[in-house]
Structure formats: C-alpha cells, structure tokens
Amino acid sequence: MNKTIRIGTRDSELALWQATTVQRKLENLGYKTELVPVKSTGDLVLDQPLYEMGITGIFTKTLDVAMLNGTVDIAVHSMKDVPTHLPKGIVQTAVLARATSTDILATKGSFTPEKPCTIATGSLRRKAQWLNRYPNHEVVDLRGNVNTRLQKLQNNDWQGAIFAKAGLERINVLPDNFENLDWMIPAPAQGAMVIVALEKDGFSKEATSKLNNTEADICTYIERAFLQKLEGGCTAPIGALAECIDGEIQFKGVLFSLDGQTKLEIAKQCPKNDYKDLGASCAKEVLDNGGKELMEVIKSEIEK
Structure with missing residues (x-):
C-alpha cells in the first residue's frame, strides 16, 4: 500500500464533502490518499442553462482529462452528473451507499401552489414535472453550486427553488422552510456517489471496489x-x-x-x-x- 491514491474532485463544497468521505473510507482501510480539486466548465459558466451548452458530462469531463493525463488516479462524482457512457479507458469501480433520492422545494415561508408562482431550477426534468403538476406556474433557470443557488433564492422574488435533498443534507444547509416532493421522480442515480478509475490501474480499482454498496450499485445500474x-x-x-x-x-x-x-x-x-x-x-x-x-x-x- 505504498502508492498514494490521488482523488480528483470538483472544488465546490458538496464535491469536496463527497471526495473527503471517500478519502476517509480509503484511509480507514489503510490506503494513503491526496485530494486534488479542479474546476469544471459546469462550475465556471453560470449564465447559460446546462442543456444549451451541448456538452455531455459537463461536470465530469475535466476530471476525466485529469485522470487520462495522469494528474489524478480516481475521481468522485455525484452519480447523476456522470454520462452513461464513460470515456475509453475509465471504468466505474464503486457506488457508495445511497442517500435519499428525494427532491425538495426550498421556500421563503408559506407556499401556496394554487396561486401563480415562480419556481427556479436548472433541471429540465424538474421543470417538466413541476409544470405537469402546476401548469399555471412560471419556471425560471437556476445555476451554480448549492450555496449559490440557495443565495439566489433569497435574492430574487421567486416563491421557491428545487434541490436534491441529499446534497443539502450532506453539507448541512437544508433550509428551515422546505417541502419534500415525494411525487417527483428523481434523476437516475440521484443521491448516489460513484468512484471511477483508469481501467489499467489495478491498484486503485481494487482499493476503491472495497467501498461498493451492492444494493446501490444494482438500483443505479x-x-x-x-x-x-x-x-x-x-x-x-x-x-x-x-x-x-x-x-x-x-x-x-x-x-x-x-x-x-x-x-x-x-x-x-x-x-x-x-x-x-x-x-x-x-x-x-x-x-x-x-x-x-x-x-x-x-x-x-x-x-x-
């Protein structure tokens, strides 16, 4: 176990929480690790909806490149951000035990859906499901990391914004005023964290595979x-x-x-x-x- 496993991660608070969780688990098994944070295009470009940017894996591509050029050994992702086709030479090695997959509506207090409302989300899936249920509402685009989006909710005259509950709970920013959207079907693999490594890196593959949760692996598959x-x-x-x-x-x-x-x-x-x-x-x-x-x-x- 002489090799130090370099863990690639986005540098947002949530991504760092996820990478640190993996780091702690690996070190508890006796492995040496190092965190290597990087910025992704998805974090840098905040004035355009994701689907308009036309890039598959916008939050993962930078880490894919870092892995393929030897800067990092593994990467930790929110699994819902990972394209279903991984780049050649990169493989999935573990899905960690899954947190809740529920979406929530964060509000500024009382929320009355019968009245005209403006709801914020950067997700096509959330927007479509919201409009299916509340066709008289307006849905506006919302981008940025979790903390940025929560602040934008406070700064605008919107009635609410939709978030993945797991992300807010992981970094302890779940607001006082929110509603569980139990009727909303989540994104595939929402609430799950995944580890990827180079296909040829037997050491990192073996180490990280020890963190795999079988049930989460099956359901996200x-x-x-x-x-x-x-x-x-x-x-x-x-x-x-x-x-x-x-x-x-x-x-x-x-x-x-x-x-x-x-x-x-x-x-x-x-x-x-x-x-x-x-x-x-x-x-x-x-x-x-x-x-x-x-x-x-x-x-x-x-x-x-």
Missing part, C-alpha cells in the same frame, strides 16, 4: 440503463427510481415533454437477481408507446 436506452445522446426530462424492497426490485420511470404537458410513465418489478434487463426493457416499452416520437420532438426543440 437499472436507472442508468433506462436513461441510456431512452436518451440516445439527447438531454431530456427523464426520471427513474429503482428500489430494493423485500428482495424485489420496484422500478418507476418517466419521460416528459419539455413543457410538461405530455407524460409517459412505466412501473415494473422483478426479483432482485433478474435486474440486468429491467431498465433497458422498460425504456424500450416507453419508446414503443410514444417515447420515440417524443424524444425526436425534444431533440428538435433543444436544437432550435
């Missing part, structure tokens, strides 16, 4: 397989959630139009041992029942 089959390289309002309950996998997936007016959903279950094809087969069913045409519309609208 299903969700990402659903996303990969549906997406076809196009960003779209897609939600997916797989849960292991009493030895069975229960899965829910959704695809929305950008304006939230069209909703295609599916729910299936299978024995835990038969999970491999669940995500892709659910996506195929959605595609065969109007999803293919809807994805073409979404792609054309985004490219305008």
Whole structure:
C-alpha cells in the first residue's frame, strides 16, 4: 500500500464533502490518499442553462482529462452528473451507499401552489414535472453550486427553488422552510456517489471496489440503463427510481415533454437477481408507446 491514491474532485463544497468521505473510507482501510480539486466548465459558466451548452458530462469531463493525463488516479462524482457512457479507458469501480433520492422545494415561508408562482431550477426534468403538476406556474433557470443557488433564492422574488435533498443534507444547509416532493421522480442515480478509475490501474480499482454498496450499485445500474436506452445522446426530462424492497426490485420511470404537458410513465418489478434487463426493457416499452416520437420532438426543440 505504498502508492498514494490521488482523488480528483470538483472544488465546490458538496464535491469536496463527497471526495473527503471517500478519502476517509480509503484511509480507514489503510490506503494513503491526496485530494486534488479542479474546476469544471459546469462550475465556471453560470449564465447559460446546462442543456444549451451541448456538452455531455459537463461536470465530469475535466476530471476525466485529469485522470487520462495522469494528474489524478480516481475521481468522485455525484452519480447523476456522470454520462452513461464513460470515456475509453475509465471504468466505474464503486457506488457508495445511497442517500435519499428525494427532491425538495426550498421556500421563503408559506407556499401556496394554487396561486401563480415562480419556481427556479436548472433541471429540465424538474421543470417538466413541476409544470405537469402546476401548469399555471412560471419556471425560471437556476445555476451554480448549492450555496449559490440557495443565495439566489433569497435574492430574487421567486416563491421557491428545487434541490436534491441529499446534497443539502450532506453539507448541512437544508433550509428551515422546505417541502419534500415525494411525487417527483428523481434523476437516475440521484443521491448516489460513484468512484471511477483508469481501467489499467489495478491498484486503485481494487482499493476503491472495497467501498461498493451492492444494493446501490444494482438500483443505479437499472436507472442508468433506462436513461441510456431512452436518451440516445439527447438531454431530456427523464426520471427513474429503482428500489430494493423485500428482495424485489420496484422500478418507476418517466419521460416528459419539455413543457410538461405530455407524460409517459412505466412501473415494473422483478426479483432482485433478474435486474440486468429491467431498465433497458422498460425504456424500450416507453419508446414503443410514444417515447420515440417524443424524444425526436425534444431533440428538435433543444436544437432550435
């Protein structure tokens, strides 16, 4: 165990929390580590919606390059930010035990959805689901790290902003006023942290694989397989959630139009041992029942 494992991470507070968590776990197993923070394009460009930037893996690409050029040995990511196709030479080595996948609405106090409201989010998925439920509301774009977005909520006359609950809890900034959005289907792999390493780096692969949580690995695999089959390289309002309950996998997936007016959903279950094809087969069913045409519309609208 003489090698020092260099852990690549974005330099936001949440990303550093995640990387430090992995660092602590590795050091508890006897490994030597070093944190190497870097800034991603997604952190630097804050005046443009993510889907308009046209970059797959905008929060992970910088770390991919750092790994491939030998600057870092592993990288720690929020798994929902990671493209379903990893760059050649980089492999997934561990999914840590998953936190909550729930979205929340942070507010400034009382929230009355029956009245006209302005809600902020940078996510196509959250925007579409919100407009599906509240078509009379306005949804505006919100970018930046967690702390920046919370501050923007306070600085603007919005009634609320949508966040992943896990991220706020991890860095202890969950606001006093919020509502759990239990009806909102999360992003595939939301609440999960993933470790990637170079395929040829046997030492780092073996070390980090000891942190893998089997149940989180299975559930995120299903969700990402659903996303990969549906997406076809196009960003779209897609939600997916797989849960292991009493030895069975229960899965829910959704695809929305950008304006939230069209909703295609599916729910299936299978024995835990038969999970491999669940995500892709659910996506195929959605595609065969109007999803293919809807994805073409979404792609054309985004490219305008």
